[in-house]
Amino acid sequence: MVLVFAEAVNGQLKKAALEAVTYGAQTAQLLGSQCVALTLGNIQNAGQLGVYGASKVYNVQGEAFGNFDSQVFASAIAQATEKLGATVVVLSHTSTGKSLLGRLAARLNAGSVAGAKSLPDISGGGFKVTKGVYSGKAIATYDISSPIKLIALAGNEIPLKADGNEVAVETLEIAAPASKVKVLSVKREEGIVPLPEATTVVSAGRGMKGPENWGMVEELAQVMGATTACSRPVADADWRPHHEHVGQTGVAIRPNLYIAIGISGAIQHLAGVNQSKVIVVINKDPEAPFFKAADYGVVGDLFEVVPRLTAAMKKFKAA
Amino acid sequence: MKLLVCVSKTPDTTSKISFTADGTKFNDAGITFIMNPYDEWYALVRACELVEKNGGTVTLINVGGADNDQTIRKGLAIGATDAVRVDAEPKSALFIAKQIAEHAKSQNYDIIFCGKESIDYNGSEVGAMVAEYLDLPFISYASKLDVNGATATVERDIEGGVETVEVNGPFVVSAAKGMAEQRIPNMMGIMKAKSKPFTVVPAVSFPDYAVPVSYTMPKAKTGVKLVAPDNMEELVRLLHEEAKVI
Ligand SMILES: Cc1cc2nc3c(=O)[nH]c(=O)nc-3n(C[C@H](O)[C@H](O)[C@H](O)COP(=O)(O)OP(=O)(O)OC[C@H]3O[C@@H](n4cnc5c(N)ncnc54)[C@H](O)[C@@H]3O)c2cc1C
Numbered sequence: 365m366v367l368v369f370a371e372a373v374n375g376q377l378k379k380a381a382l383e384a385v386t387y388g389a390q391t392a393q394l395l396g397s398q399c400v401a402l403t404l405g406n407i408q409n410a411g412q413l414g415v416y417g418a419s420k421v422y423n424v425q426g427e428a429f430g431n432f433d434s435q436v437f438a439s440a441i442a443q444a445t446e447k448l449g450a451t452v453v454v455l456s457h458t459s460t461g462k463s464l465l466g467r468l469a470a471r472l473n474a475g476s477v478a479g480a481k482s483l484p485d486i487s488g489g490g491f492k493v494t495k496g497v498y499s500g501k502a503i504a505t506y507d508i509s510s511p512i513k514l515i516a517l518a519g520n521e522i523p524l525k526a527d528g529n530e531v532a533v534e535t536l537e538i539a540a541p542a543s544k545v546k547v548l549s550v551k552r553e554e555g556i557v558p559l560p561e562a563t564t565v566v567s568a569g570r571g572m573k574g575p576e577n578w579g580m581v582e583e584l585a586q587v588m589g590a591t592t593a594c595s596r597p598v599a600d601a602d603w604r605p606h607h608e609h610v611g612q613t614g615v616a617i618r619p620n621l622y623i624a625i626g627i628s629g630a631i632q633h634l635a636g637v638n639q640s641k642v643i644v645v646i647n648k649d650p651e652a653p654f655f656k657a658a659d660y661g662v663v664g665d666l667f668e669v670v671p672r673l674t675a676a677m678k679k680f681k682a683a
Numbered sequence: 684m685k686l687l688v689c690v691s692k693t694p695d696t697t698s699k700i701s702f703t704a705d706g707t708k709f710n711d712a713g714i715t716f717i718m719n720p721y722d723e724w725y726a727l728v729r730a731c732e733l734v735e736k737n738g739g740t741v742t743l744i745n746v747g748g749a750d751n752d753q754t755i756r757k758g759l760a761i762g763a764t765d766a767v768r769v770d771a772e773p774k775s776a777l778f779i780a781k782q783i784a785e786h787a788k789s790q791n792y793d794i795i796f797c798g799k800e801s802i803d804y805n806g807s808e809v810g811a812m813v814a815e816y817l818d819l820p821f822i823s824y825a826s827k828l829d830v831n832g833a834t835a836t837v838e839r840d841i842e843g844g845v846e847t848v849e850v851n852g853p854f855v856v857s858a859a860k861g862m863a864e865q866r867i868p869n870m871m872g873i874m875k876a877k878s879k880p881f882t883v884v885p886a887v888s889f890p891d892y893a894v895p896v897s898y899t900m901p902k903a904k905t906g907v908k909l910v911a912p913d914n915m916e917e918l919v920r921l922l923h924e925e926a927k928v929i
Contacts, residue, residue, distance in 0.1 A: 373842075432846075434811060434821045459841050463823040466811025469777050475892030476776070478806040492896070497804055501700040503899050504804075510892035544820045544854075548836070548847040558842035564928070588929065606826070606861065607843055612696055612802065613720070613860045621928040631697050635802075638901070642926045644918070645907070655907050660921060664912025676915040680923065 366392040366399045367450035368418065369441050371460050372407045373552075379524075379561050380456035380517075382416050386525045387517050388454040389417020390483055395452070402444050402536070404437060405429030414531030416524065422448075422536040429540070431547040432460055438467035440540045445472060445512065447538070452484075457516040458560060465516045476514035477506045481521050484513075499612055499635035519560050520618050559610065562591035565619045567610060567637070569595035571626020571647065571666055575603035580667075581625060584674045587681060593617070595627050611636035626666045629654025646670065684739030684830070685790070686730045688763065689783055689797040689809060690722040692747060692754040696802060702898045709898070718754045721798025723761070724865040725858035729828055730796050731762035732863060737830065739793075740764040744786055746779045746886070748772055759876035760868035766879070771886035774894045776804070780812030781889045787817060792853060794835070799824050799859040804895075807857070814855035822854060826861030 368388035370381035385401050392399035401418035403410045405426065413421050422444065428436045441464065445453055453468060455461035457479045469476040477493045481503065485492040490507050493515060497504045508514075559565065566585040572578065578592075585592045592608060599609035610617055612632035622640035626647065627633060634657055637643070645658040648665050655661045662669050694700070695715040702710055717723075730741045743758045743766040745751050755766045769782040787795060795817075800807040807823070814821035826845070827838035838847050840859055868876075910918045922929045 434823070435814070435819075438811075438815065459824055459839075462807040463811055463821060466776065466780065466806075466808035467815040467821065469808065469892075470780060470812040470815035473892075476808060477893060478808055495805075496901075497895070497898070498694070498698075498700045499696075499802055499805060500901070502702070503901055504895040505897045505899075506893050507896045508893045544850060544852065545822065546849045548849055550841070550844065550846045552841065552844035556843060560842055607840060607845070609860075616805075621922065621926070635696070642922070642928045643904075644922070657904060658907040659904060659926065660918060661907040661909050662912050662915075662918065663909065669912050669915065672913070672915040673918065676919045677929075679916070680919045680929070 365397055365448060365450045366395070366452040366454060367445055367448060368399060368401045368454040369464070370401045370403050370410070370413055371456050371458060372403065372405070375406050375408050377407065377409065377413070378456065378458070380458050380519055381413070382524050383519070383522055384454050384456045384517050385413050385416040385418050387483070387522055389525070391452060391454065394483060394486060400448060400450070402441065403533070404440055410533045411530045415526045415528050417528050418531065421531055421533045423533050424536050424538045424540070426540050428543050431543070433543040433545045434463040434467055436540050436543050438464050438471060440538050442468055442471045443538045444536060447536070451511065452513045452515065455514070455516045457518050461516045465514060468514055472512045472514070473510065474512040474514050475508035475510040476516070477508065478516050479518045480515045481518050496639060500616070500638040501635070518618065520563060520620065553607070557591050559591055559593055559608070559615045559617050562617065562619050564588050564590035564621045565593050565617060565640070566590045566623045566625070567593035567595070567627060568598070568625040569627030570597050572598070578604070580670045580674065584670055584677065587674055587677045595633055624654055625670060627654060628652050629657060684734055684737050684793045686734060686739065686741045687787055687790070687792040687795045688722065688727045688730050688741060688743050688758070689795065689813070690727065690743055690745050690754065690758055691719045691801050692716050692745070692751050693719045693801055693803045696720065706897045706899060716754065718757055719798050719801045721800065721858055723758070725860065725862040726796035726798050727758055727761055727763065728863035728866050729858060730794070733830055742767060744769070744783055746771055746773050746782045755881065756876050757868060759879045759881070760872040761866050762872065764879065766881045768881070768883045769886050770883050775891040776806050776808040777812055777893070778889050778891055780809045780816060782886050783809070783813050784816035785887050786884070787813065794853065795819070795855040797855070797857050799857045810855050810857040817855070820850055820854040822848060822850065823857045824859045825856050826859045828856060828862055
């Protein structure tokens with residue numbers, strides 16, 4: 365059985381959870397097995413996980429799931445794995461999933477792949493899964509040999525497949541330990557798709573000259589339904605919030621479309637964005653290194669190009 | 684305070700990555716190795732700051748071969764008190780975590796630090812594994828860490844925001860940007876590092892359950908298509924019709 369831990373935030377399933385269930389269902393099909401989803405705490409519409417391929421959805425109730433603590437969540441997921449006899453456990457490669465993966469590996473004595481990019485290849489008795497390594501500069505194939513296999517699926521890697529039916533949610537009785545961590549506050553920007561989940565990202569760098577000019581970046585992002593990001597010096601100078609910083613030392617993202625405005629394309633910046641499917645670079649310097657990593661390029665002054673792009677996007681959206 | 688910092692050695696961030704012709708091994712010819720930046724700049728420096736303020740010791744631990752000694756000495760030069768190297772050529776994260784947990788289980792560390800991920804395998808797993816082996820809380824992606832008596836307050840990066848947590852008693856933390864500022868070791872630090880205690884211990888035997896068996900390079904970009912700056916309708920058309928991303 366393939367067990368998928370479906371992540372939620374504020375009681376709402378994350379897109380990453382739907383992707384994980386889609387992946388789990390396809391893996392189960394390969395293995396001739398079934399895919400079962402697990403939710404922890406109060407989750408709305410958990411039954412819709414059936415639509416993405418879960419044949420059953422289990423829910424564990426408990427006070428302790430109100431806030432995220434890896435120790436509490438990992439204990440519940442490990443107990444569910446053992447109780448249900450799952451041999452493959454799928455998580456999302458989010459800050460939550462990453463904090464759980466290692467714990468589950470230690471607890472279940474299992475091999476794990478962090479940030480999987482492919483369905484398992486089970487030919488020849490192996491269990492091979494690929495993942496990005498060296499900050500996106502290469503791809504490694506891992507072979508997992510333990511009886512239980514753990515996979516954290518990279519975000520935006522597989523297209524959602526919604527061809528199943530909603531299922532009833534069954535309660536699973538599991539006692540989770542009390543949390544030793546007290547959450548004092550959670551500050552989350554509301555109403556935006558967080559960067560790791562975003563399919564379109566509009567990002568800007570030092571070429572913007574100053575924070576007062578960001579209006580045009582935000583407008584383009586708004587028209588496109590995109591999330592905004594920035595280069596490191598921009599976050600370091602407090603022109604933009606810290607959580608927008610992408611790259612080697614910031615968030616690593618993998619959207620379908622990454623638009624880089626006034627960013628030179630230093631290797632450490634590329635390390636966080638080079639797994640984007642399509643990259644557009646807007647820069648006035650034709651020698652900017654970013655053009656080598658781009659699919660589409662515009663050589664020009666961003667202060668003229670960006671408003672034109674926004675206008676063209678508006679026209680396209682209206683059509 | 685008794686602190687442990689887990690450090691690894693990785694290729695420099697600007698390295699050009701390549702593999703042996705059969706694609707099974709990393710090609711380290713011409714590669715400059717450094718201490719994993721998250722381990723060094725954030726975890727180690729914050730640990731040193733805490734003992735400088737509150738008293739105590741910072742122990743460094745690395746699982747690796749003798750070729751890691753230079754990296755470990757640098758950590759001692761930055762300010763760690765002593766170092767342990769578990770002698771092995773590790774192939775999997777769980778193996779590494781097992782070795783660290785074996786060392787730590789009898790030592791009663793107050794805080795065990797690691798970096799948020801290593802920049803080679805990008806696994807982000809070892810800290811969580813060590814925490815599970817030792818049955819300790821794990822606070823990941825911490826960008827700020829303060830200690831007040833037995834209580835630590837930690838800010839951690841979450842998707843699109845920050846979470847602030849409080850923890851009493853020992854825990855494992857993974858360090859992200861913001862926790863401290865990079866420190867360049869000075870001459871005195873480098874001299875002192877030579878005489879600081881540095882022990883090499885054998886590894887406990889443990890299987891590898893998940894290992895990389897081959898490597899490939901991502902598909903190279905075929906070359907950028909330039910669009911005239913006064914024709915953004917064309918860019919939109921290409922993104923829609925050719926790239927199919929809008
Ligand atoms: C270990 C390490 C880790 C790092 N991690 C990261 C990281 O995670 N993320 C990151 O981003 N950086 C990181 N850096 C920094 C990185 O090396 C670069 O310094 C940084 O990415 C540069 O930011 P930038 O492109 O915004 O600025 P710049 O390099 O200053 O580039 C600005 C660009 O804007 C263009 N420009 C200027 N004016 C205009 C205009 N009017 N119209 C159009 N274009 C214009 C310029 O031609 C230039 O190409 C790291 C560095 C190190 C050493």
